Amino acid sequence: MTAIPNTMGQAPAGDHAWIARFERLLNQQIELCNELTTLSESQRECIGQNDPDALLGVLGQRQGLIDRLRSTAEEARPLREKWSAGPEVQDAPLISRVRGAIVELTGLMRSIAERDAEDRRRMERSRDDLAGRLAGVAKSRGAINAYDRGPRGGPRFQDREG
Numbered sequence: 410m411t412a413i414p415n416t417m418g419q420a421p422a423g424d425h426a427w428i429a430r431f432e433r434l435l436n437q438q439i440e441l442c443n444e445l446t447t448l449s450e451s452q453r454e455c456i457g458q459n460d461p462d463a464l465l466g467v468l469g470q471r472q473g474l475i476d477r478l479r480s481t482a483e484e485a486r487p488l489r490e491k492w493s494a495g496p497e498v499q500d501a502p503l504i505s506r507v508r509g510a511i512v513e514l515t516g517l518m519r520s521i522a523e524r525d526a527e528d529r530r531r532m533e534r535s536r537d538d539l540a541g542r543l544a545g546v547a548k549s550r551g552a553i554n555a556y557d558r559g560p561r562g563g564p565r566f567q568d569r570e571g
Contacts, residue, residue, distance in 0.1 A: 428503055431488035434481055435510035441478040442517035445471065449524050456531050 448471050455464035492507070 425500060425503065427488055427491065428500075428507060431485060431492060432503070432507050432510060434485040434488065435507065435514055437481050438478060438485070439510060439514050439517060441474050441481065442514065442521060445474050445478070445521050446517065446524075448474065449521065449528070453524070453528060453531075456528055456535070459535065 448467055452464065452467045452471070455461075455467055
């Protein structure tokens with residue numbers, strides 16, 4: 410006769426499986442956010458050095474990470490909804506790890522959004538400074554051209570009485 414394992418007080422393995430999968434997806438998102446954080450430091454350097462070519466390279470790398478993050482978040486969406494409804498699992502360490510991952514991910518995403526907003530403001534200031542300098546150059550050229558012009562056509566007044 411085989412012994413029946415005691416499962417009293419434990420959730421079925423299926424309940425643990427979806428939560429473990431949710432935890433893995435959260436951890437993947439955390440890793441991607443950490444990579445975005447590293448790239449944002451490079452992005453900030455490119456903005457500070459006024460290096461648009463390097464900035465475009467960083468932005469390209471960043472877009473790849475954002476696409477992967479979006480895909481992972483989309484995959485996690487039904488699990489997040491199930492989590493929000495309240496897991497029926499009694500595994501306190503697993504629940505604690507998932508809650509911790511959610512808090513960490515939320516903090517990372519907030520931090521990334523704040524850095525991006527600051528970088529956007531820095532780029533706008535840089536753009537406005539450049540536009541002001543270009544406008545000044547255009548005015549200077551206009552003034553130089555006004556003084557540089559020679560007489561147009563022939564004489565404007567003629568002495569007809571001689």
